[in-house]
Amino acid sequence: MVRPRKTVTRRNVDYSEEDWKRLDSFRSMAVEILEALKKFDIFGLVHGSVARGDVNESSDIDIIIPDSIPSFKVELALKENGFRNLDRRIVMATPWQLPKAHIYVEGNRMVTIPLEKPKRLEEDFYKFGGAASLEQIENEERVPGVDKRLVLIEPIKNGHRESQVIGREKEVAKILDVGIEIVEERIHVLLKRDEIGRTGVFLERELTPEESFESAWNQITKNNPQITKRYT
Template identity: 40%
Template sequence: MLEVRYDEARWRVLARLRERAISLMKPLVAHGLNPIVYGSIARGDVDEESDVDVFIPLTASTAMIELYLAEAGVRVRDRVLVQATPSHVPKAYLVIDDYTSISLPLLKMTEDELGFYKLAGRLTL
C-alpha cells in the first residue's frame, strides 16, 4: 500500500477547488440533475493547475443548463462540441473559464463510456 501525505497548502487547494465544484453543482441538483465532479478533485491529488471538471451523466438541454447556471451567477464563456472518435457519443462542454467546465453527453452513453468516470474518480453532492 502506498501512503501519501499532503501539506496544509495542498489541503487548502483541494478545499478551494471542491467549493468551486459545489457552487456549479448545486444549481444543477436543484433542477433535478445529478452532476458529478471527476478527476483529481474527486481523488484528492490536486495542484494549483487542476481543472474543475463537472459532468452531467444524462442528456439535457444545454440552454436550460446555462439558464440554471446564470440564475446562480455563473457565466458560460464558451461552448464546445467534442467527439473523441466517430464511435463515441458527442459531448457538449460549457466552458466557464480556463480551468472549469461542465460537460454532458448529447446522446445516451454506453456503459463503457460511463465507466471512464468511475475509473477517473467521481463525487456527487
C-alpha cells in the first residue's frame, strides 16, 4: 500500500538576495540555449524550477523541444553557437512512455527532444512541472508548476506560494491549464516512488559520434517488440 505524503500547509516563501541572484544566473544559462535554438527557428521551453523560480544550488537547467523535430537541427544550432562535447543519449522511462533524445551540455544543462509525437498526457507533463518560453524568461516572468514533493509552486512578488496538490486535483489542473489525467498520473507515480524508491529507467543508450538519434531509435525499435508495439 502506498503511504500518503505529509500534508503541506499553504505558506509563502520569501526569496533572499542570494536566491534571486541564483535564479538570474540559472536563467541566463537557459537563455543561451534558447537563443541558440531560436536562431534556427526552433522553439524551446525551460522546464521545472528554473521556469517556476524555486531554484537551489543543485537545480538542473532543463530545456525541452515540445515538438518532434529532426535532431540534427538542434545539434547544429548548439554547435554553431559554440556548444561542444555534447553527450547524447536516448532515454525511455518505461516501454510505454515517450522516448526522448537527451543532449547534455556543459553547465548542468540538458536539451530534450521527443523522438515520437507526444500524446496529450505527455504534452501536459511539462506544463504540470512548469514551462516558460524565452520571451517569458526575458520578461522576468515565472510560471506555476508542481515540484517532486507534489507541492504546487505559485510565483508571488517576493518569492512563491506553496500549497498541497493531493485533494485539490481539479483545482490544480485548472491553475496549470492541464488535463486532470496528468495530475492524477503524477500523484500515482510520485507516491509509488515514495513506497518502492527510484527504480531506474527502462532504456538509456549512449550514442556514438557517428550515430543520429533517429537511426539509433530505429535500431532500438527494430530489436525490441515491446517498444514496437507501443509506437506502431
